[in-house]
Amino acid sequence: MPIEEIAPEIIQRLIADFGGKIEAGGKYWQGGRCPACNKKSLWTLVEKPLLPACNHQAKCSYEFKTRDRYADLFVNISERYQPTPENPQATADAYLRIMRGFDLLSLRTWYEQANYWNPNGDRGTATVRFWMNPEKTIGWEKFIDKVNVRDEDGTIEARDSRFIGDFKGWCWTPPHMQIEADKPIYLVEGIFDAIALYLNGYHNVVALMTCGNFPEHIVKAYQQSGAIWTLALDNDDAGRKSTLKHIKRCTAMGLKWDCIQPSEFTSKTDWNDLHIKGKLSREDMKRYAYYGQLLVADTAENKALAMWRYNNKSFFVLDFESQMYIFRLDINKYQKTLDELRRKAGLADDETTPEELRDQAMLDSKALEKLANCLVDFVYTENNPIDNQRFYTFCIRFADGRTNVDTITGTQVAAVGDFRKKLLDVASWAKFKADADAFEWLTEKWASQVRHIHTVAYGGWCPEKGVYIYPGFGVRGSHIERVNTENYVQLGDESIKSAYHDLQITPNFDPSAYRDDWITDLETAWGHNGIILLAYFTASLLTAQIRQKQKDFMFLELVGEPGTGKSTLLEFMWKLMGRRDGSSNYEGFDPSASSASFIGRSMGSVSNLPTVFIEADRDEGKRGRFKAFDWEELKKLYGGKSPYNRGVATSGNETYAPPYLGSLVVAQNAPVDGSEAVLTRLISIYTRRDQTNQQTYEAARRIESLPFDAVSGYILKCLTQAEQLLAVFLEKTGEFERLIRSRPYARTTRISFNHAQLCAAIELLKFTTPIESESVDSAQQHIINQLVPEREQAIKRDHPYVEQLLRVLNYLEDNGDPINHYKNRADSHVIAIRLGDIYELARKHGQELAPEIELVKILKASRRYIKHNYMTCSAISGKSVRCWYLHESL
Structure with a gap:
């Protein structure tokens, strides 16, 4: 397939992603927005759009390969271009033309089309094979389609080529090379x-x-x-x-x-x-x-000579062996020296000066001064994703091998004095002696090398780039890339970093150290609850993608009596996620003991990871003490809306309201009390003391004693097959939703949907653990036959604050206090009350009610609510009063 066949599709993608247009002559696509310099400067050939690039080459070198960015347009080469009897190399030919841009006229006998298949791979593929020796026992082949191979330790490796035989000392050459002296x-x-x-x-x-x-x-x-x-x-x-x-x-x-x-x-x-x-x-x-x-170049002087020969400049800065120098050429001295050398060589005025004489004149007339005892390299710029403040990242290297990478603000790079001071702050004894001319030369050079790194304010899935990014590593497809020495991750053509360094997701990257024999102990110690929580954490790694396809993502409530192992279970889940927070085991945080700002920032700092609330709904039993977290907030988080809004420190009216990209686990001793809208968004699982015994205790202790490095690789197993897991999740959610909704007790759509998602999440464990099929089926049946009807019953109950109000109303009526202003007494199911009067009477009789501000919020969301602030002709006083109308019985 000539590249021209898919070129129109590539151009459409480029226009959709970067803007721009095809210029009048139809030869170029241009005017695309460059991600590096933010100018409308991306361009490529319309007929062969293989390598779009920024046309500001002097100041920006951004470019990318369309075969990497739009891989789906290229992966069908094997299907579109099958070998035929007339051309058994049709697939290989298409690959070399489309992916590599080669004219095959003189190449056809250099390669052959072959096939590769691995019993542990997810597919076979056609290959382009090259031989390195006449006997065809040593060679190399490029896979036309990537093959994901599951290794013995369970890790999946993406392979795109392989060697045949031992190639050490061998090489590949085109046929019929003509070796000549001095060529x-x-x-x-x-x-x-x-x-x-x-x-x-x-x-x-x-x-x-x-x-x-x-x-x-x-x-x-x-x-x-x-x-x-x-x-x-x-x-x-x-x-x-x-x-x-x-x-x-x-x-x-x-x-x-x-x-x-x-x-x-x-x-x-x-x-x-x-x-x-x-x-x-x-x-x-x-x-x-x-x-x-x-x-x-083996000396600073020889490097300066090479630069002078090429650029013919009389002033520049160079580096050599991690130190920096200023080159200055005295032009008058140079010319006099050159004239003298020409005279001694007997050259006539019209004869060309030999290069060696020019070199000698330069060496005699130059000055080479040490500018710094280190090499200061500008690496990239990054923008704070919240306030858009720009930072400049530099790498400082010393001759002894020491390296520092740090960021510098715009004001610190604006003047040589400020820069010199900052350099000492970030690198011990970094001596920088540039004068104004040298610093001006350096800043112009750095400006010509501008490279922008995409920065996110959280750790996890980055929807804009379609990759997972954490402070220490990133994942794209099945490929894991560690953060480089310049503190960012290079994933294909994407340079990206997480600015949230407090997130300690630091899994063990050695696949041989990972063990997965813990799944049996997890089920033994916590039964269905352990499997469900593991499935929820696993599916949470796909939260943003799931919301994009299904709009909402379930929340989970882990409720249980003290001493039933909730903390141990949560700590183990975070071990599997590779989270290591200081010396203590991490569970989550208590929103009741946290400010609204802390809660918002914490929730906004993770993507495709759970936020865990612990002991979030405590009641201290004292008048006036009530929960600090409003469960009604869950309604907006459920669909991924922002957990908080705040202003940005700029001169304008900018605000920052990032979407919620994570999931939520609530772990406490008592269940959440909230409105029906809140309760339908939560799935509840319960741990009980009567479910524990010596066997469960020993299994829990074994789980607790598992080293971090032995299990933290679980997150990598999940992330490297995220695309496959997502496809399974989306398919299974629909299947289980239809199954649950067929049950007579499943009356609430949201409850059915959430529990279907949970069943689909358990299905994912078949791909990430050696779990038995019977365990998967049993957990799913437990969800369908027990958790769903329990949740349906839960939403029929009143909130404790409402139950308390009803008890107080009954008490007041029993004591002869008139409270119902509703005249239509034939409708015995409705009451009209004035809350202010009720609170006054309750205090008079020593009856306790929830704080009025809290009760008002709960009542409005209660199923007993009819209307409020409604003008009523009172059955008690005959006057017009404003009342709350409630269903007294349902």
């Missing part, structure tokens, strides 16, 4: 890099397969050829280190060598990318050779 042989990392250079006229090219593999077989074969072995590895840290290592080996073998680099910076760029962008001309290669000279 370059380019040593690149991958086969597609090699093909990219070949198609642009650089025919002598060798693919090492990995940057650390030295191609000793071909080097020995052509050791006496006089060819120039030109290191052209990737520009990332691994590629640069391997380049220097291979150069040492070439020197030791007496080989001629050179070096080119695809970029001056360390953000990964490869030759295939440059081929797609059309950046492999002869002029381009001169620039890449210059980048190579910078990498291999």
Whole structure:
């Protein structure tokens, strides 16, 4: 399939995501909003939209691969382009044309189409296979479709290629290379890099397969050829280190060598990318050779010489071995020295000055001063997602290997004095002696390297980017990426970080350390409750995606008598989630002992994780003491509305009201008392002392003693298969909702829906634990046959405050106090009362009522409520009074 066939779909996606339009001639899509510099500067070719990029190359180098961002448009290559008798390589051909941008005219005999299948994989795939030796025993193949393989320890690994045989010392080359003395042989990392250079006229090219593999077989074969072995590895840290290592080996073998680099910076760029962008001309290669000279310079003076040759500037700043220098060239002295050197060499006025004379004149006329005893690298900018304040992140490296990464505000980077002071704050004994000219030069350079990192104010699922991001790692699809040395996570073409560092989600990333034999003890110790709570925490990792598809997500209430293991169970759930908060085991927080601001901030700091309220509804038994958390707030949280609103410290009227992206667990000794709207949003499970015995106690102790590092990998097992879990959840919710609603006792739609979600959540445990099918079925039947009817009964009961009011009304009537202003006594089910009078009479008789402000809120949401503040002709006084109308009996 030519790329042109899916190009229109790609362009539509680009317009939807970034804006922009196709220009009049129809050749370019341009004007898209660049995520890095926020300018309308993204562009790409309409016919081959493989690598959209920002056209502000001097100040922004943002680009991305559409095959990564819109992978679903490319994954059908295997289905659309099946091999035929006429073309058995049809699928491989399509992959190389579409995904790699190659013209296949001269390549068809270089590869073959094959197939890969793994018994533990989720699919088979066609491959593009290349052989490295004539016997075809050593090779490499690229999977056209990624294959998710379940390892022995249960972890899932996404694979996109594999080696065949032992390739150490071997390499891949295009056929019929012509090795000549003093001609370059380019040593690149991958086969597609090699093909990219070949198609642009650089025919002598060798693919090492990995940057650390030295191609000793071909080097020995052509050791006496006089060819120039030109290191052209990737520009990332691994590629640069391997380049220097291979150069040492070439020197030791007496080989001629050179070096080119695809970029001056360390953000990964490869030759295939440059081929797609059309950046492999002869002029381009001169620039890449210059980048190579910078990498291999062995002294600060030689690096300055290379920079001066290329830029011909009389003033610049350079770094060498993690220290910074100022280069100044005395132009008058240089010209006099050069004239003298030309005279001594006997050159006529019209003769060109040899390079070595120019170099000598420069070295005699230059001044190289140390600017800093460290290397100060600008890394990226980030915006505070709440108040939009901008920060600049710098990496400070010392020659002894010490590295500091820290952020600096705009005011601190505006003036050299402030910058120098801040540098000392963030890096011990960082001496920075730049003058105004040098600092101006540096800030202009840093501005030309601007790179923006997407920052979120929480930890968990990021809906905008479709990834999970925590302070220490991120997950995209089945791929886990740890935070890099610059404090952000690179997930494909997305650079992202979490600014909420208080969230200690720090799982053990070693899959061999993870154990899953705890599921039996969990069920033994807590029965259905343990399975249900585990399922709820597991499904909570999908909360935002579920709300997007199903609008709402259930809340869970864990109620139980003291001493029934609620704390142990919650602490274990957080262990599975990788949460480690200081030295104490984490359960949750008490909203009754917390300010509204703390509650809002805590709930806004997590995404796709539960917020756990502990002992949230205590009654101290004292007059005037009542709960601080209003359960009516649950109604808006249930659908993901913001838990709080607050102003932003700007000169305008901006407010900050982030959506609630988490779930909720309420853990306390007594059930939540609230309106029907609140109770229908909660699923309740109960732990009882009569369900405990020696066997459950021992199982709970074993659960409690499990090391954090042995179980914290559970969250990774869930996150790396989140897409599959979400699909199962959505499908099963519908199935169980239909089943529950068929039961005669299931009368409330929301209760049926919530418990269907819980049944679907339990289904997920089949994919994340070795749970027995019987345990899954038993827990689901418990939900359908016991929890649903219990919840239906719960919403028929009055709130304790309302029950208390009814008792007081009966008491007052029994004592002869007239309270009912309703004239239509034939309607004995309705009463009209004045709350102020009731409170006065209650105090007179020593009867206790809930605080009036609380009772008013509860009454309005009560099923007994009819109307309030209604003008009534009183049956008691005959005057017009305002009354509350309530159902006295239901």
